[in-house]
Amino acid sequence: MKNFDFWIRRIHSLSGVIALGAFLLEHIFTVSTVMGGPANFDKSVAALAAMPFLVPIEIIAIGMPIAFHGILGVVYALKAKNNPLRYGYWNNWMFYLQRITAYIAFVFIIWHVWTLRIVGKAMGGHLIGYDFMHNVLSDPLTFGFYVIGLLSSVFHFTNGLFGFSITWGIVTGPRGQRVVSIATLALFVLISSVGLTALTHFVK
Amino acid sequence: MKKKIIVVGGGLSGLMATLKICEAGGEVELFSYCPVKRSHSLCAQGGMNACMDTKGENDSVHEHFDDTVYGGDFLADQTAIKGMCEAAPKLIKMFDRMGVTFTRTPEGLLDLRNFGGQKNKRTLFSGSTTGQQLLYALDEQVRAWEVKGAVKKYEFWEFIKIIKNKESVCRGIVAQDMNSMEVRAFRADTVILATGGPGMVFGRCTASTICNGSAVSAVYQQGALIGNPEFIQIHPTAIPGSDKNRLMSEACRGEGGRVWVYKDGKPWYFLEEMYPAYGNLVPRDVASRAIYDVCVNQKLGINGENKVYLDLSHIPADYLERKLGGILEIYTEFVGDDPRKVPMQIYPSVHYSMGGIWVDTKHNTNIPGLMASGECDYQYHGANRLGANSLLSAAYSGTVSGPEAMRWAKEGEKGSELTDEELAKAAKECREEYEAILKMNGTENAHELHHELGEVMNKYVTIERVNKDLDYCFDEVKKILKRWDNIGIVDKSNWANQEGMFARQLRNMIIYALVVTRAARMRDESRGAHYKREFPTRDDERFMKITVAEYDQATEEPKISYADFDHSLVKPRPRNYAVAKKE
């Protein structure tokens, strides 16, 4: 196919924002319903679980894009010679953090899906709900890992939006790029505080 | 079979010749010390002259021609200059089509600026990096031919010498890979040298470190004649530096820059006072001498040092940015002051060699099959070059030498092709010479010796020349040549050995320094860039002749003779920039 490599890279970018980004937002939204109380959370989880064709949707719309974006992304990231100590510019640190958070998110997501969705629900037959999550997160180590995983995922998404806006030629000039940079940072603060607050509600 | 031309040097002239050869169906092997895109042509800042007459001044090609002849103090071949001036506007259009980013007028046409030695706006420019832009345009076009397979580049290869066949026709060269140090001989139908000027002979100058004239000296030692070597242009406005003197473009004066020093506590605009007709825009030799006089004889230099002010601070900053941005950056970068706010401090520096390998109007040297093109030849500028004529002569000479090289390749009496044995022999000789250099174990350091050569040449063979000093200088240079034999080479490596190569270049530089010094000693008059207080006027009777230098194998010194040249178009008249030029 003509422009094959180009398209793969572009789909990589698209999958990050459209599939993963959208799912991340939805996921944090669902989780944040815990702030309305355990029952509220259980209700939203149950509503999701009642969706028709849940497993195919999970595999096609979430699992596959994550695997595509994640595996390809790691291959790309491993080729970089990171140099923020030599070139300590803001954007270079962001570039570096984007890759570090990618590795963390990659491991975190695999572990997260493995322990909850596969070992917990599919194999263990547990019902994913407040009680189950309360148990899981009561372990301080696990909680810590969740905090890091959450922050990494959110950072990777919001900072990814900055790259996305340039990759798709949405902003070109330095001023436009700076505005986007600040906006994505604000978004990071917003989403991660929602997520972190939600997390603390599971261990109250 | 396709004709194969070797072009040595990938500056403006070499690349232009290359393009012409490719277009004529030839194949080029292009040799250069450096990636051709880094050739010294890119240092030309101010612009390129061509009569475009788009400023309502009734400029004409004849006026350009006459300015050039007059500026060169009537020592240049007039038919050659006429051809160049006529071709200039066409060359500009060619460069424009190739995408040179010329600075434009608000209506999108090519802008023109003033330059020294001309009363009309005739200088096309691309910001303040015109040479860079012109070189890149040709580099790009040559790259396109390289993709098509017509050009093979040998970058980081040093030219060592030409190879003649048994009929004494140049049929190839020996060159050395600067990384692997491999010495190899190459066959060719014609060889064009486009190796630039010999600035490094003077140590500190405005030239790049690669402009050592080594190739010119090498072919001179193989019998090529040198023309007018004593005419060395001193650029009046350079930033003095310990590693090099950085050029401050004549465009500064073209855009309104004024030269002054304090006299009796008040600014003295001495060029404007001495030369009311041209003011700050007198030609380079005149300006350099005035600055030299003010500093050395009148002791009025800034703080008693050899420096004067070049002042742009009265010109609006945005105008300066648009017209001179790049060069002002150079000053800020290398000196630390902002020329938009404070006057720059400058002093004359060796800049360009009008002289070089003797060629006919088609750029053939006296050695059949060997041509020379660009600053390394002696054509077009006579006793002094006008600013912005160098890019023109470089590009134009390539448009002449390229086609002529093809003509020679097809029709010339080339004699026999070099045999494998001849090639092997030539390569072996050069390899042995090089290996002998590597074995040198004396006490002299080649770079230190080069420094001394530059000091003595700068002191005695630049702005003002005195016969007894020139005699002294010649002896000093000969001593340096002798001391060369006592060089010690520390680096014995067989990989990217710069020290070994430099020692070889240095010997060629010293030999060339003798040529310049002797020729200067012999010319007892003042003409263009060559000035002797003992002989302050031009002596057309004795010296309206080209200096021709021939190498004498036995003494390693030049034999000087004088030759007539074509000055049939305009009659010589006194050159006086205090009044407007009269024809």
Added chain:
Amino acid sequence: MAEIKKKVHFIIERQDGPNSQPYTEEFEVDYRPALNVVASLMEIQKNPVTKDGKKTTAVVWECNCLEKVCGACMMVINGKAQQACAALIDHLEQPIRLSPARTFPVIRDLAIDRSVMFESLKKIHGWVDVDGTWEVHNDAPRQNPKTATIAYEISRCMTCGCCMDACPNVNQSSEFIGPAPIAQAHLFNLHPIGEYQKEERLDALMEKGGLASCGNSQNCVQACPKDIKLTEYIAKLNRDTNKQALKSLFNK
């Protein structure tokens, strides 16, 4: 009382050949005002003796113009790739550390092999297709002086490779073509005749290792000694390539 001469201290990473092990040597050079790194290396050439008095070979590096227009003398100075001729000692922290820009293969000491950059100019069709150098009895098209100013900015690129060394995505294990040639593609696309080959250039940028491998670290724009707005042109080309990719997806 004799004034103590101020010295400049250099730690230079040396390497005898492409496959040799790097090692460091230290040198001291007499200070003088406006001294720069190339001038210091020239002093070492005149007297190649290390700080400890050991005789050694002169350092090998590449330089031509010393005016920051030829691009030859790029090396890594105190961690950052830059032109050595324009690196004034007064602006550098001592000891001054020099090393070759290892993004490129090292030839010897500080000299590196940047031929990949010139090869890239072939890939991106870095020229205007003129019929020939002969006269065509026709003026080149006029140009909007504003566009011409942008073109001038980009055409000052001296292929020095600072942006390439600074870019984390340009290295010997990646195919990324790097910022400099990408910006050059934009330069020729801006030209009224050069634009005729815009499609070919964009196609070249969409090949493996092309524009899409840019990771937006934006080091290039910071590292560029000519202040070329590389990231802006990369973003513009992103827009152009996206358009063209979509077009060729649906129209062909």
